[in-house]
Amino acid sequence: MRRVWPLTARGTGAVVLAIVCFIVANEASLSELMYFGILLLAAVAASVGALYVGRRTESVTRSLSPEVVSVGLEARVAVRVGVRSAVPTAPGIWRDTLPPGLRGKATGVFPALGSGLLGGERGGARSVDLVYTVTGARRGVHPLGPLTVRSSDPFGLARRTVLFGERTPVTVAPAVIDLAPLVDYAGAAGGMLHTTNDQLGQGADNLVARPYASGDSMRRIHWRATAHRDELMVRQEEQESTPEASVVIDRAARRWSPEALQAPGTDPGFEAAVSACVSAVARLVHDGYAVEVLDTEGTVLMERIDGGDMTSVDGLLVQLATLTARRDDELPRLPRLFAGVSTGPIVLVVGRLDASDAAAIGPVAHHSTLPILLATAPFGAALDRAADHGWHVASIDPERDLAPAWANAVGRGVHHVVG
Incomplete structure (x- = not known):
């Protein structure tokens, strides 16, 4: 209970009036005023008692x-x-x-x-x-x-x-923005869930079949082999593969304001970056990609999210609700994380970005079918320099909608094919 004066202005005035009545009654010998003063005090006391005893x-x-x-x-x-x-x-x-x-x-x-x-x-x-x-x-x-x-x-x-x-x-x-899908870029960017055919022979008669297993698609049933073996057989040459993607956020303190180190929600630029990160993950997972979320140091912020698993995306939102910047600056060494790796889309979200940073991360683009770079505070020709290395680039503004910037980055330039 908060300790405050229990009387309102009206109640305080009633007490003051009762005291005045007592003084005047004593000086003027008016017993009526004494009774009136007692009545006022009794009313105030009853009011206080009703409040503090009743509930x-x-x-x-x-x-x-x-x-x-x-x-x-x-x-x-x-x-x-x-x-x-x-x-x-x-x-x-x-x-x-x-x-x-x-x-x-x-x-x-x-x-x-x-x-x-x-x-x-x-x-x-x-x-x-x-x-x-x-x-x-x-x-x-x-x-x-x-x-x-x-x-x-x-x-x-x-x-x-x-x-x-x-x-x-x-x-x-963090806010999740509805971004444009990558359906139009499926062939170049690793695609949606797709099927690859490895022909083991010439013609349908040379196809390899295996017994049907629970979970196999009915479209893969090899009817000729089924009739010959008298049991369900499926085509072995069809292998379903899940395309992979990576979303990386730069948490280096020098690329954000000092507030980004202290508490979440205080640096508008960092908030825009976190929102871009989770929005990109939601878009990629919805499009069927298995997504890994990490920072530029290689710290995994969320275990791999399978394509279509939007429940895990909700878990990512909770995970990143308290994300802050850190003092290490690992962006120049980002190519080490993808050395010898060929993957699908890579979405990199950074804060301040200069030409030297763009040159340092340039090699990463050659390991991705669709490298996307989103920067909240690019300097000079940093984005042009990154685009020269093959990045699909865009500047994101905390005061503007992320969706147009994303669409601009995805649609800019020629998609890379991993060699």
């Missing part, structure tokens, strides 16, 4: 739907307040304290309660449900609460402010 709170619980809020999206907050009251209570005003990471109007009227004894509740126990909506404003994990309930008596003489200390941690995930 006792037990607990506050909160639930969010959805449980994880993304930046820019809304969530519904349901608050349940457990109350015990043996006597009727007056209505009040409730307010839930919102952290900087959330926006919304978390206030309303706390309802009046009748006597719990009349309703048959044990000890006058009941619950009050409060609902409001919040919008994610800053990435991170933020404590929601405490809840404050302020009520007054029917005469407006006394007030009571109750502070419920329970806080609920709320995860605000």
